[in-house]
Amino acid sequence: MLDAAGKKVVVVGGGDTAMDCVRTAVRQGAKSVTCLYRRDRKNMPGSAREVANAEEEGVIFEWLAAPKAVLGDAARAAGLRVARMELGEADATGRRAPVEIPGGECDLDADMVIKALGFEPEDLPHMFGEPALKTTARGTLRVNPQTLETSLAGVYAAGDIVRGASLVVWAIRDGRVAAAAIAAQLKLAAQPIAAE
Amino acid sequence: MLKFISRERETPAKRDPGARARDFGEIYKAFAKDRAAAQASRCSQCGVPFCVDHCPLGNDIPDWLKLVAEDRLEEAYAVSSATNNMPEVCGRICPQDRLCEGSCVIEQSGHGTVTIGSVEQYITETAWEKGWIKPLRPAHERTQSVGIIGAGPAGLAAAEELRRDGFQVKVYDRHDRAGGLLIYGIPNFKLEKQVVTRRTDYLEDSGVEFAPNFEIGRDATLNELQAQHDAVLIATGVYKARDLVCPGGGNQGVIAALDYLIASNRKGLDASGRGCGDARRGR
Known part of the structure; x- marks a missing residue:
């Protein structure tokens, strides 16, 4: 089921993960690979280099296109109903929000539909059995921005679970910041500074 | 250094789309030594290196570019790895166009950015190859x-x-x-x-x-x-x-x-x- 060989694949989303999926599908021998993104090329969150590489490898991009419904039955996708979009007014973040063009929808054949719409944090306080571990409204862990220490003393957090989905290079940075804070704290605990 | 005036920006060769779509091998070929040095020497050693500011790790990019141009690779690796735990990974997958390379001063002046990521990858691959990367042996073992x-x-x-x-x-x-x-x-x-x-x-x-x-x-x-x-x-x-x-x-x-x-x-x-x-x- 997770192999694209011989299939018509549609990937929904425009980030780096979507690019990884379309290019993997090409290499698995998919019959066709289409990427659906609701904004245009200029407003894609993914790296322009990766989009160019995907295009060279034969991926078809449907810009300004958003899924309206997954066709087929509950167990198997048979296609997508796609709405045509245009870029409307800028939203609060300054990005122009995609708005549907009425009557512009069409159907796209697909044996395999992949959603690459981004990632959210899991419910760590629940998974870890630790309700005292505080999270933000987004579900990421709440930390002291200087030390990356969480609401639990001696427990630190770094990378995407604090930042939300981001780049590897930011994760490395966070790991280094947390390591420095942990080392400083543990050295102090091992050898307390004498009271004056 | 400052060769950006006479030397064009070059990126490592990419494999042919038809061939690369049939396997899962990396698509970019690595820089050879002379090309890495030549490309590194395009750095203008500008006074306010925005590439450093726009690197989340604050990598000392102009410093290691200069060391590569001078064929002082072991020192280049020491400088590069001082701020980054896996430079060969970042060199491959960072969106350099949005970070260091996108803010490179000579990119802003229309000469085309220094190919920072590819040089970074080259430095660390060389370090692995030459055996400069050795397992850590901390001078002092802590019990914590x-x-x-x-x-x-x-x-x-x-x-x-x-x-x-x-x-x-x-x-x-x-x-x-x-x-x-x-x-x-x-x-x-x-x-x-x-x-x-x-x-x-x-x-x-x-x-x-x-x-x-x-x-x-x-x-x-x-x-x-x-x-x-x-x-x-x-x-x-x-x-x-x-x-x-x-x-x-x-x-x-x-x-x-x-x-x-x-x-x-x-x-x-x-x-x-x-x-x-x-x-x-x-x-």
């Missing part, structure tokens, strides 16, 4: 230990820094291999898995302990981990796929990107017959 949950880039970077400082480090991960999204998320054609396992092997040789197939909440509570270690670092990443909100969006036939990528990467790794940490346990 740190438990790290998650063997992705954040967890691995922290593990190396703490181990360098002499702490005892144990990295827990729910997957059967270390590396997190570097191993199971990013496909081979962008980052060959041997590049990641080389790093995790190096950490293991440096004394970092790995506990794969270990899930907090199932195999131990967070509380138990706190009791075992002097500090705990949570670096689990974000794994929950955002849903497709439309009729049929919840159908079984709709596959989450990460499930798809993990299955594909796993196939490649199993075929190559060797993981890291876990697989080396039998030595």
